[in-house]
Amino acid sequence: MSRSAIVIGGGLAGMLAASALSQSIDKVTVLERDTLADVPQPRKGLPQGHHAHVLLPSGRDAIDALIPGVSIRKRLLAAGAHEASLTSLITLGSEGWFRRWGRQEHLLLTASRDLLDWTVRDAVLGTPGVDLRTGQAVALLGNAARVTGVRVSDADGEEAELSADLIIDASGRGSRAARWLGDFGITGIPESIVDSGLVYASRLYRVPEGAETFPVTQVTADPFASQPGRSANLVPIEGNRWLVSLGGTRGGEPPADAEGFVRFARDVRHPIVGQLISGAEPLSEVTLTRSTRNGRRFFEKASAWPEGFVVLGDAVATYNPVYGQGMSVAALGAQAVHRELQQRGVATPGFARRVQRAVAKPVAAAWAMSTSQDRWFPGVQGNAPTVIDRVLTRYTRRMTRVATTSHAVSTAMCAVTTLQEDAIRLVRPFLLRATLAGPVLPALSGPPLTEDERAMLQVLDRSEEEAGNERE
Ligand SMILES: Cc1cc2nc3c(=O)[nH]c(=O)nc-3n(C[C@H](O)[C@H](O)[C@H](O)COP(=O)(O)OP(=O)(O)OC[C@H]3O[C@@H](n4cnc5c(N)ncnc54)[C@H](O)[C@@H]3O)c2cc1C
Known part of the structure; x- marks a missing residue:
């Protein structure tokens, strides 16, 4: 019997879901309200594309497994994306500067979001059985027992009804899934929000001559300092560009003007990012976003769940972007769809509910990580830390301090954060022992730069000059 599926949303989660579905389902329609271009370019439905995105190794591997016969990693690298080892970046964490170990492990991919999405889209839309339809989903068809289709509105406001055996909502943070389910009488889906009031400001720069090999550089916010968290991240991307994203939680937000941008980058916990960009040529305006809160809908806990409907990606949960998890969680969720489809058919009773529960697993891991940090920023909205949170935080802070000086602890933590x-792997006996014993080397007093990087920084740093100009 021929089976069909509709995916609402042609972003990363939607395209990966379509690829997963196409391996078991005859006809997959991706419904996207934006017109999608044949080349990487910004679009209205992807405003976060202006900001730095890193792809974690878990997400990279899930993406490569979901699209058979294509290595998205290789395509991205061929298009100019960068790859960097997480244990060799220049990072000031909440517990100090991390030592760099010069090993190829926990590799992060950095590229513009436009390139990333287009590379995946290009591969998935070339798959037999996957079609793209431009239009906006405005309602679900069916009832509380089974979702049978979607009502679609086209650009002229004309409406049509599409039916399918399975509908996946991958429409991102603005998803109406909870409201649509409410129309069927499925209400009371638990929700949680942890909002530090984070504002993100980003700007593109041309990489200055001689700085082509300068690595990802991050000065993170310190959630435990009892003051607004401020961060600065510099990420090399394709086209010989740096994408610089600054973040500030409630009361410490970055400004939207060009001078203020560099000043803010200099005024975070260490000025290195501000120094690097002080003489660099900007290639864009500063773009701000406030869409950064941790928000989760616990669909897996709904009192009832209809057959034929699954929610995926940001439509389930969003996280503080600083932790770089959203795309990887979307990919791991699409892998859960694939796994369940391989194990039992889409027509198996309870299939959608099983998938929704499987999707919740990577969501829960990412959620725990980002909210356990964000809860500590001043003025945060959401549940205050519990006694258990306080104990766990003391343990992970101490472990992080040890990780700044120990390769074994650093790589073990990276495996979890990525x-x-x-x-649970963070409570292995060797990690408990190492954490109790404390740091094995003295803390670094500044960024661990190579001689070449130090020389590069000196050449690039115009911050004294700029500060002087500002004073005049
Ligand atoms: C500032 C910022 C920085 C980030 N940095 C990182 C990072 O470094 N690493 C990382 O992994 N993640 C990061 N994220 C998170 C990441 O952007 C998201 O997790 C990811 O985009 C989720 O993909 P998605 O497909 O679920 O949603 P989206 O990318 O939002 O895609 C949803 C799609 O659905 C379409 N759509 C919406 N409604 C409808 C409808 N009714 N009908 C039809 N189509 C519809 C939209 O046009 C869009 O194309 C960041 C997020 C932000 C805000």
């Missing part, structure tokens, strides 16, 4: 391993 969603490659479960958090």
